[in-house]
Amino acid sequence: MKRILFVDDQPELLEGLRRVLRSQRSTWQMEFVQSGAQALDLIDQQPFDVVVSDMRMPIMDGADLLNEVMRRTPDTVRIMLSGQSDQEQILRAVGPVHQYLSKPCNCDLLKDSINRACALRDLFRGPQLLSLVASVPKLPSIPRVYQQLVELLQSPDVSVKSIGDLISQDLAISCRLLQLVNSCFFGWPSLIESPTHAASLIGLDRLRALTLSAGVFTQFEGNLPREISLDDLMQRSLLTSMAAQRLMLLERPNDATSANEAMLAGIVMDVGHLILLQSRPDDYPRLLDSACCDGKQIWEIESQNYEVTHAELGAYLVGLWGLPDRIVEALAYHHTPRSCTDDEFSVLTAVHVADALVQELDSTSHWPFGAVLDQDYLRTLGLEHRIPVWREQTAALLPGNTT
Ligand SMILES: [Fe+2]
Secondary structure, X not given: OXXXXXXXXXXXXXXXXXXXXXXXXXXXXXXXXXXXXXXXXHHHHOOOOEEEEEOOXXXXXXXXXXXXXXXXXXXXXXXXXXXXXXXXXXXXXXXXXXXXXXXXXXXXXHHHHHHHHHHHHHHOOOHXXXXXXXXXXXXXOOOHHHHHHHHHHOOOOOOHHHHHHHHHOOHHHHHHHHHHXXXXXXXXXXXXXXXXXXXXXHOHHHHHHHHHHHHHHHHHOOOOOOOOOHHHXXXXXXXXXXXXXXXXXXXXXXXXXXXXHHHHHHHHOOHXXXXXXXXOOOXXXXXXXXXXXXXXXXXXXXXXXXXXXXXXXXXXXXXXOOOOHHHHHHHHOXXXXXXXXXXXXXXHHHHHXXXXXXXXXXXXXXXXXXXXXXXXXXXXXXXXXXXXXXHXXXXXXXXXXXX
């Protein structure tokens, strides 16, 4: 039985929620309170699996409440209900909130969001995953420069120069970033020499994704077995992220947020491989080799040997970093999308299809561990007929093609 707490200062709104969610009483134990103080009293008595809070409340607003929930019970899923005019508070709550839902909230969407968030958290409570994570000497952290860049991009005073200056402060990340920007699939006619120059050319969303890539992958430099090429994996992730963004925009042209999430998810999609390489340096390279030889998918071999996959490990890590749930979900299921209860083209769909098509089409890649296109999943979504278009769009991104 999941314990769910709803917090809203308007009693009629709580009453409405209580009424529409009555059918959930067999699987959810629900509590409804009108203030942050009452919510924290209940949490101190017994933690909740999920807290759903309104944003605008007197004395303690939703951002302050969810911050405190995060501090007291970090495993609790935190969902915010917010209105159109709450932009300022939303920015303040970027860290402590797993998911935003806009008011008035559709009942089915609310139920689905809570169920999906709980399923993700359950995935991460397995003893195998936790013991494997505990064996990694130092888990990679979310790059500081990336966090500062996200904050800077929200500022009204942001300029190309201020962005370039910020990234230049970290020499290792700057070098990696310039290496990525100057790689062949961007196809710039002349060398890009500085982060400021890059910021002026490639667009801020893409720069943000590349900064995340550079910041994550530099943490593994010098810590991997010799036979594993960090460059191969980084190039592959970059290509997949660009394909995922393109497919998302193709299917949902007005949804820039999802396109950016698909791009970021593509960048970090396979970071779980790097965690496994650090955690199991003696036998994981051998497993990667055996996947190449016997034609099995890598996630199946990982699951047989470790009872956990690189997909789950990567999802766990970016969940710790506070990236949005849709990115966490895309990582967790990028090889097995039918495990998710999606019913339309989503960030997960974009990442799964991009990963599989880049694997299929990029004959120059030395990274053979991409997903295999799940046609049954796409048939269930009613999207099988889109595959030829997606294939064409992905092929256009490959080095040597003009986009
Ligand atoms: Fe993968």
